[in-house]
Amino acid sequence: MSTRVKATHSDEVSETMATRKISLRHLRCFVAVADTGSFTLAAARLYQTQSSLTATIQQFEEEVGLKLFDRTTRRVVMTADAARFKPVADRVLQDFDTAVGDLQAISLSHRGHARIAAVSSMVEHVLTPALAAFQRSYPDITISVSDGSSDKVERAVLSGEVDFGIASRLNNFPDLSYLPIVGDRFGVLFPADHPLGTIERPLKWADLVEFKTISLANDTGIGAFLDTHPSLGMHHASLTDRASSTTSLFAMLTLGGRISVLPELAMQSGPLKKFSFRELTDPVVTREVCLITRQLRSFSPNTQRLVDALIETIPPDYRWKDAATGARKEHRSTEAA
Numbered sequence: 001m002s003t004r005v006k007a008t009h010s011d012e013v014s015e016t017m018a019t020r021k022i023s024l025r026h027l028r029c030f031v032a033v034a035d036t037g038s039f040t041l042a043a044a045r046l047y048q049t050q051s052s053l054t055a056t057i058q059q060f061e062e063e064v065g066l067k068l069f070d071r072t073t074r075r076v077v078m079t080a081d082a083a084r085f086k087p088v089a090d091r092v093l094q095d096f097d098t099a100v101g102d103l104q105a106i107s108l109s110h111r112g113h114a115r116i117a118a119v120s121s122m123v124e125h126v127l128t129p130a131l132a133a134f135q136r137s138y139p140d141i142t143i144s145v146s147d148g149s150s151d152k153v154e155r156a157v158l159s160g161e162v163d164f165g166i167a168s169r170l171n172n173f174p175d176l177s178y179l180p181i182v183g184d185r186f187g188v189l190f191p192a193d194h195p196l197g198t199i200e201r202p203l204k205w206a207d208l209v210e211f212k213t214i215s216l217a218n219d220t221g222i223g224a225f226l227d228t229h230p231s232l233g234m235h236h237a238s239l240t241d242r243a244s245s246t247t248s249l250f251a252m253l254t255l256g257g258r259i260s261v262l263p264e265l266a267m268q269s270g271p272l273k274k275f276s277f278r279e280l281t282d283p284v285v286t287r288e289v290c291l292i293t294r295q296l297r298s299f300s301p302n303t304q305r306l307v308d309a310l311i312e313t314i315p316p317d318y319r320w321k322d323a324a325t326g327a328r329k330e331h332r333s334t335e336a337a
Helices: 004-021 024-036 039-046 048-064 078-108 118-138 150-159 221-227 246-251 269-272 301-313 323-336
Strands: 069-071 075-077 110-118 141-148 164-167 176-191 215-218 241-243 260-263 276-281 286-294
Touching: 024 048, 024 078, 024 301, 039 048, 039 118, 039 276, 048 150, 075 078, 075 215, 110 118, 110 246, 110 301, 118 141, 118 176, 118 301, 141 150, 150 176, 150 286, 164 301, 215 221, 215 246, 215 260, 221 260, 241 246, 246 260, 246 269
Parallel strands: 110 141, 110 164, 215 241
Antiparallel strands: 069 075, 164 286, 176 260, 176 276, 176 286
16 A cells, blocks of 8 residues: 555646656747747747757657647648647736736836726716726726627637726627626617607617617627527517617618617617617616626736726616625636635
């Protein structure tokens, strides 16, 4: 029994010692060659000599016991094993670089940079007030904001391009955390002269079936929600038009004779405010908008301050129940992990 235990322990020690020989330098060299498909271009990106880079890749291959690249006359191609490993290497490097950035943000105290991605309907009425309040208290912190569809926002958070996102839960990626912070009730948007404007009682979803409707694309949280809830009746035969964003939706609505279903905050963004809007009943449906972060990823102090400002400035009528408590709890859980 004791001999077997000693042998197993020895194997574990040997495996650990071998793994320790693989460093971030190996991963950076591997990723550079994989991205460029060339040792020459990868060496230039890393400010190394080609011979040094080649030696590092060979050392990496020897340590893992696998061939990572096949060389053709025109380019260098990853093997199947390397292609499966590439997303892991990307994530390790991104997490490391982000963690170092967080440490630098701490050392800079109230200086630094925060990166946010949000769906367009959240920018004007949710994000802008938060940014204004935040910069009054921390004027030396710079901010980058990008807007786009829910799919784009989720992927930006997943890849580490931004510190957090504000969007609907579209892809529900397992590596992301989704904390509801905004509740936004659905209604119907229509021109002032549309027949829906003559109905004096509360409007129901069933009232929309006979009218030509413009739907948002299914890479948006709004479009995907309606696509996955056929009981709301938005998939009737007359639904033939699609818009990729609220900008193109406005252009199509100006053609007349069409309606669209949107949450209220999306309607209040930009030129769409020129159209009439009425909330829908039977049933009452509310869009869930989430604060999206990477799992097991703690915020830098600057990012946490910005999240706190965001939660505090959400208009009460749209604030998700327990949003503030949930944000604090989520951050504590993430830090503990």
